[in-house]
Amino acid sequence: MSTYETTSGPSGTTTGEPRWVLRTERTVYAVTLGGDGDGDGPAAGRWPELSVWGPRGAEDGPSPLDWSRRTHYLTPADIAPAEYIPAGQRPFTGADLVVARPDGERGVWWRFETAEQDDDRSLALTFLDEHLGLRVVLRYESVPDTDVVLRWTELSCAGADPLRLERLDSAAVNVPVGARGARLTALSGQWAQEFTRTRTELTRGRYEIGSTQGVPGHAYAPWLAVQDAALPEEGDTPTYGIALEWSGNWHISADAEPPGLVRVRAGRVPHEGAVLLRPGQTLSTPRLACAFSPEGLGGLSRVWHRYERRLSGDRLERTRKVLYNSWEATSFAVDADSQLELARAAADMGVELFVVDDGWFPGRDDETGGLGDWYPDPAAFPRGFGAFVDDVRALGMDFGLWVEPEAVSPRSRLYAEHPEWVYRVEGRPSRRVREQLLLDLGREDVQEFVLATLDGLLGEYAVSYLKWDMNRPPTERGRPGTRPAATDLDAEHVAGYLRVLDHLRERHPHVTVEGCASGGGRVEHATLARTDLVWPSDNTAPLDRLAIQYGYLHAHAPHTMSAWVTDSPGVFDPRPRSLDFRFVSALSGVLGIGADIRQWPAARRARAAEWIARYKDVRTLVHHGDVHLLGTPEDATYGTQHTAPDGGRIAVTALATGRLDGAPLTPGRPARLRLRGLDPADRYRDEDSGREYGAAHLLHAGLPFTWSADHDAELVVLSRLARESAATPAASRAARPEEQTRP
Structure with a gap:
């Protein structure tokens, strides 16, 4: 019509x-x-x-x-x-x-x-x-x-x-x-x-x-x-x-x-x-x-x-579970004993998903080998990989794996059997990036290999999470035996990549897929429509990561943003921040842990368990609510506001990103974050302190925060109160306890 x-x-x-x-x-x-x-x-x-x-x-x-x-x-x-x-x-x-x-x-x-x-x-x-x-x-x-x-x-x-x-x-x-x-x-x-x-x-x-x-x-x-x-x-x-x-x-x-x-x-x-x-x-x-x-x-x-x-x-309704990833703890040194030690510590903190990163397959002692031979290393898992997975799941957690299906190591068995599967220009040298080559995923036989590999892993083992990585771009992008003018290699590779992701959705709908390309190298709507979340950056330092997430949230939704708590020092901004700061920052996305938690003292693990429990309480609100960015990470205090669609509940992350004001040794006032998008006639109660605020006050004056060397981050959760009747005397409203600053 x-x-x-x-x-x-x-x-x-x-x-x-x-x-x-x-x-x-x-x-x-x-x-x-x-x-x-x-x-x-x-x-x-x-x-x-x-x-x-x-x-x-x-x-x-x-x-x-x-x-x-x-x-x-x-x-x-x-x-x-x-x-x-x-x-x-x-x-x-x-x-x-x-x-x-x-x-x-x-x-x-x-x-x-x-x-x-x-x-x-x-x-x-x-x-x-x-x-x-x-x-x-x-x-x-x-x-x-x-x-x-x-x-x-x-x-x-x-x-x-x-x-x-x-x-x-x-x-x-x-x-x-x-x-x-x-x-x-x-x-x-x-x-x-x-x-x-x-x-x-x-x-x-x-x-x-x-x-x-x-x-x-x-x-x-x-x-x-x-x-x-x-x-x-x-x-x-x-x-x-x-x-x-x-x-x-x-x-x-x-x-x-x-x-x-x-x-x-x-x-x-x-x-x-x-x-x-x-x-x-x-x-x-x-x-x-x-x-x-x-x-x-x-x-x-x-x-x-x-x-x-x-x-x-429909996958929006899937709970994005708190994960632990082993990379920063063990790097390539993966074996059953070290992974189980990490898994027990993670389970004790309330983690719901344990992911083994790079190094679980043979020949992967460093970045020079192994890619392409996607089967568990029997030397690393002497009781069998299935028994290891069962041991992790017995701790009450799901199990996940890291894979890089588009890559191949020149020392791998796969490359020895199929050197024609990599991109190369006939008669020209092949450049190695990160000691690896790139498979031509535009070829149907390469696609079938990747599909069979992933089907085999997901069919044989109780794997419910895949982290799909890509750590090198194509350089010598040619396909021997074809005329360059008659091919469309870029589009064919994209089609192969999306075909595999579509297959995972259809054949293994229970598997959560995280997209990654050496950090945030492949984040766009075709990928986001076929994965459950993506990895915005390899940089997990607290202030660096806050700036990355600030930009990410301008374009992409919190339920797609994987956010880890690690011990990484700053790359661009080395100022130290507390464990609380790292958790509060990560609460604005999908929470993960990536540190070597075996080295954490008992008090640090206990504090982490408290934050994990708080995240579980607000994650539905974070992933489904309306987001307002409160200032920028360049401000002395920055935060995010996550408001339920009906306005009934609000989660506010607040972070001290600048210098302290000298309080209490010098005169000063609390930092404030003015909230957005509320009905001024509403009232809210802080679920932790019980303090009440008028929405007009939250919009005009804002939530108060007093920072100190020991207190640089906070999560505030507000619940809307039932509307008072018109007959409520103004005097009784004025008689409420005066607002106090947050500790």
């Missing part, structure tokens, strides 16, 4: 142009046709344009992206807020699609064909270049119960000759801005410093981020937020965000264009430089998730959180 409205001109008059409107839970996204129809026929010279994107009701009036149509030394297509436009029609300011014939002719000059819309939830716009033999379908789909619109493009070779897709972006979005241009917020960094929030003001020119490492990488996340630079980051600021659902090479670019517009494009980047599309073939680009919030970066983060809870589906 195709339905559309008509657009309004600058004065509010009807122009007669069709306008297709999609609606989300609280927002609207409207598209119209641009161009003047010059060329052969009335549908030629047309392209899709954004009419309005914002809160519901924003479509009632002239488009905020409308412009004078005057151009000098440019074409109208170069200035238009085009949703998707090919080279040929947009010659100067950057196109989203570049297609060439094998003989070298480049450019697309399409004509608009049809529009198909299903109510206000989905839309398909079809364009055809008959001369080139290319059909393009632009897909839109609003996601129920969220404020996210998904966009992607289907490219079909409708002619007799193959086509070279030299650029194949998923979509473009347009944001109107004022004279100061746009403020772009990205998540950048490096290994051990992922998800660092960075800001760039773009008045004119181009900003671009991406990865050619075969994974999203540590340098940038495939995520971007856009705001008018003249407005504040938080508060009532319209904020637009995109996130690319792709596990391989990618790019996002933003162009500040002449008439007060920032145009953002995103898509995959073929390793070979182009993709060959043969007659009759159709290629779908990765989906681009487009999100809007009128409530600044914090509001946008909550839109992403709701979307990722929807991606988790």
Whole structure:
């Protein structure tokens, strides 16, 4: 069914142009046709344009992206807020699609064909270049119960000759801005410093981020937020965000264009430089998730959180158990006795899941061997691996394993039997990264090997948790026996990776899967839709990790964030912090322990057991509630607020991140964290102290915290009280005990 409205001109008059409107839970996204129809026929010279994107009701009036149509030394297509436009029609300011014939002719000059819309939830716009033999379908789909619109493009070779897709972006979005241009917020960094929030003001020119490492990488996340630079980051600021659902090479670019517009494009980047599309073939680009919030970066983060809870589906209801991981305690020196010693200590603290990390398979005395030979080392488990797993489970914990299915060690049996399975360029040397090579997961025989290996482990042993790691990007990315121009190795590897994850979901639905790529190297929506949680970084130092988690929570939901308590010292910020600080920081995600707990004294273990019990009490609230980030880790006091959907319960983590104020030796006042998103008429009680607060007080003055050398973190849990009747005398409310500062 195709339905559309008509657009309004600058004065509010009807122009007669069709306008297709999609609606989300609280927002609207409207598209119209641009161009003047010059060329052969009335549908030629047309392209899709954004009419309005914002809160519901924003479509009632002239488009905020409308412009004078005057151009000098440019074409109208170069200035238009085009949703998707090919080279040929947009010659100067950057196109989203570049297609060439094998003989070298480049450019697309399409004509608009049809529009198909299903109510206000989905839309398909079809364009055809008959001369080139290319059909393009632009897909839109609003996601129920969220404020996210998904966009992607289907490219079909409708002619007799193959086509070279030299650029194949998923979509473009347009944001109107004022004279100061746009403020772009990205998540950048490096290994051990992922998800660092960075800001760039773009008045004119181009900003671009991406990865050619075969994974999203540590340098940038495939995520971007856009705001008018003249407005504040938080508060009532319209904020637009995109996130690319792709596990391989990618790019996002933003162009500040002449008439007060920032145009953002995103898509995959073929390793070979182009993709060959043969007659009759159709290629779908990765989906681009487009999100809007009128409530600044914090509001946008909550839109992403709701979307990722929807991606988790029924598995969102699965309890994310407190885990212990053995890596930092034993490294490669894995054997049954040492692991059981750790398991007993973990069980005594209330841990629910014990994970054996790297080193459980033969030849893995260090990083030079073993990868690919995925069976338990009989020397390390003399009574049998099954008996060892049973011993762990007898302690009342589930059992998990670390694997790196895409990697192979040159000294392994697997590599000796199948050297052709690794990426390599014929006649050229193969580079080792971390003393290992990378399997070509785009090959079906490699996929079958990985599937059989994981099926065997999960079928023979009572394993209910897998940590999937990837510790090296592809370097010499070639497949001997094939022509590079005829292959799409990046997309084939992604398809193989996702096929294995889909198989695990279907064949082993009871197994929880954690995604990892040497830390946060592969965190995006395709992975998050198929795993239960991810590992944001290998850096677990307290203040370093707090900054990483702060950036992560801007884009991703707490139930996806694995967060460990370890003894690691700071990498970038070496200031020491207490065990309480490490636990309170980790409470904002999925709690894990990674230290050598055999070395912890009894008092430290007892304190850890108390924190584990507190986490179990609030984890449902943390994983399902609305999140507000209270300040930044650069502030002297920083926290996170997790509010139940009905507002009935709140968990607040508070952390002293700066210097102490000298109290009680010098005059000072408690630090405070002002809460967000509450009904001012409500009242709350601190579940530990019994102290009561009016919600208006929590919003205006905030929760008080007095820090000291021995007290640098706290978890506060508040429960909403029943509303008092209107007859309650004001005097009785005023007679309540005065607020006291927290110890």
